[in-house]
Amino acid sequence: MTDRGCETVNSGTFIDLKAIRKKLDLSQAELATLIGVSERTVQSCEQGWRNPGQAVEKAAILLLVAKWHGAEMEKHRCWESIGCTDEERSNCLVFQSHQGHVCWLLSGNQCRGRDLKTWVDKKEACFDCPFFLELLPDGVPILTPDA
Numbered sequence: 001m002t003d004r005g006c007e008t009v010n011s012g013t014f015i016d017l018k019a020i021r022k023k024l025d026l027s028q029a030e031l032a033t034l035i036g037v038s039e040r041t042v043q044s045c046e047q048g049w050r051n052p053g054q055a056v057e058k059a060a061i062l063l064l065v066a067k068w069h070g071a072e073m074e075k076h077r078c079w080e081s082i083g084c085t086d087e088e089r090s091n092c093l094v095f096q097s098h099q100g101h102v103c104w105l106l107s108g109n110q111c112r113g114r115d116l117k118t119w120v121d122k123k124e125a126c127f128d129c130p131f132f133l134e135l136l137p138d139g140v141p142i143l144t145p146d147a
């Protein structure tokens with residue numbers, strides 16, 4: 001990833017940044033400011049010249065989830081939704097730190113028998129997870145068509 005928050009197109013992305021930004025009702029400049037990248041970075045990602053880097057992907061999804069759930073976020077607990085056993089909870093850093101609403105963002109958890117250590121692991125495991133999908137507003141095409 002470059003320091004501008006983009007990766008080369010070949011690195012792949014699962015998110016539709018433009019769709020997320022529109023759902024957030026933000027201009028490109030506003031989104032760029034909020035997540036700490038240049039407006040040109042957002043433009044490049046939306047035009048498909050580059051893919052969003054993982055920092056941009058995480059920040060965009062977090063803004064989306066936070067806008068929809070705000071102060072209510074903490075009541076969303078992945079371990080309850082997924083039905084993790086006591087043993088699974090005892091091995092999971094997300095459970096121990098009470099961060100079930102952002103399990104999809106954090107590293108160090110074991111979910112459904114898998115160690116999810118990297119953002120690529122997360123995207124593969126989480127983006128079709130019922131718990132993650134329930135955090136998103138209806139009708140946001142978060143997945144890119146070819147993902």
Ligand code: SF4
Nearest residue numbers: 078103111126129132
């Ligand atoms: S698959 Fe991902 S989103 Fe679903 S509960 Fe596990 S860490 Fe959370």
